Amino acid sequence: MLESKITHLTVCDVRFPTSLEQHGSDAMHTDPDYSVAYVVLETDSDAALKGYGLTFTVGRGTEIVVCAVKALSTLVVGKTLKEIIGDFRGFYRLLSSDGQMRWVGPEKGVIQLATAAILNAVWDLWARVEGKPLWKLLVDMDPAKLISCIDFRYITDALTEQEALGEVIKDCLEQMLKEGYPAYTTSCAWLGYTDQQLTQLCSEALAQGWTKFKVKVGADLQDDIRRCSLIRKLIGPNNTLMIDANQRWDVNEAITWVTKLAEFHPLWIEEPTCPDDVLGHASISKALAPLGIGVATGEHHKIIVK
């Protein structure tokens, strides 16, 4: 079925009114309507297999991502799954490097989101063809093959050390099979939730076995101190706490603010400032290191700066 051709790509603008109850709220996105650009790939396979993919948005602007998916669709329709997965990295570059469209990207913002929705749908289609959930497709994959699906063009060290990177990923996969896929929950502590909601949701998450908790911060320092203190009491000293400011601060503000939350021992502060300020992130990281607090960047390129 790998020979099946992708015959149609459709994309929908799906919105959920989550802002009504402050689900998903943070210091930067105070009224988010968690929404998606939802992609369906249809094929000419006998089983009429389809691939489903999405990227997450927060409401207004989803129509721009939908427009971008439509613009990219001509690069996808007509290809077989075999062609795509035979050179996944090349397929990524095709989407991100069209000689005219790359001008409105490249590899950032709306174009990145549209590309992600399509790639997610391709991965989903591949997993369905193999008759497995996606995670199993990934863990069954040879490390070298997995690495070959990722575009490391601009990471010279990674390219020359692919072999070593393969080993690291292999170790991770083995650990995952043994211990399960590690995850944290953000759902207890959106910024717009009351202390009562927070207490109830956090207690429920603990009862369900969660051990890692993320709290939205950055709008009001006294609120943050109260909420972090409450959660730390609820989860105890051995569970993990992370905090996330969604780009709310400038560099010095981030350092001062997070220093005042250090007593609650957060593992990291996520998106303390503008995502484009690389040197700013480095300064914050350096200042917080003595407090044992790391810095994490945002969704588009999630890395931990040590």
Place this chain on the structure above:
Amino acid sequence: MLESKITHLTVCDVRFPTSLEQHGSDAMHTDPDYSVAYVVLETDSDAALKGYGLTFTVGRGTEIVVCAVKALSTLVVGKTLKEIIGDFRGFYRLLSSDGQMRWVGPEKGVIQLATAAILNAVWDLWARVEGKPLWKLLVDMDPAKLISCIDFRYITDALTEQEALGEVIKDCLEQMLKEGYPAYTTSCAWLGYTDQQLTQLCSEALAQGWTKFKVKVGADLQDDIRRCSLIRKLIGPNNTLMIDANQRWDVNEAITWVTKLAEFHPLWIEEPTCPDDVLGHASISKALAPLGIGVATGEHHKIIVK
């Protein structure tokens, strides 16, 4: 007329088939159709004044920018010019920080291009209200006012040194009034032009008084050596040559390639590699400094790395 309200925003997708004759071609954009998302702001002023603005695209994908302009238009229509220019920085932040739409930006790619088209139209409207060309509006402006129109949020040093920056800009403006607005020409040396075209266009530009010339490079080293040699002979040792690779290389490739073009004494290499690779740009800059060649980044944030 500053009290005039913006009553309508319209936006058109305008395309020009420049790829037919390779105008605008470079190592990354081999078939560009230089195009624009074209914005018109209508007002309720007695004189029915309008503001016109655009951002440049290279063909496919312009419809996505148009879609983004439409999405942003609700933040513009209904405002008076006075409100906008009274807090130009705040207006920029409004466009780039809408609580939902910023997720698909912020301040990059399609959203940045759409914001720019709208801001250009506002500047144009402002100049028309003042009855001056835009450059004159700018040079007549108090440096502090000019600075206040720009968003320096993430540039801490600039914010604390606004005064000094005002002085720098004042000096620039005085020089401009004395010597005219400095510019270079790229129109002689698009990558897809023949040596004959290049010779003819370059000779014409020299005759018109141009002193600074930019050449597209990066597709084929031997071609680049031949073309740079030809242009340097045409313009002589005292005119300025710049080269532009439009993000075509990785870091080491950039250093090797440009080193081989050093004998033609380019002032800078523009966009040697991925625009997001800040440290890569720094490495290239460091390696080329002993050759007297600078590094310039691209259109969205043009800075010279010394």
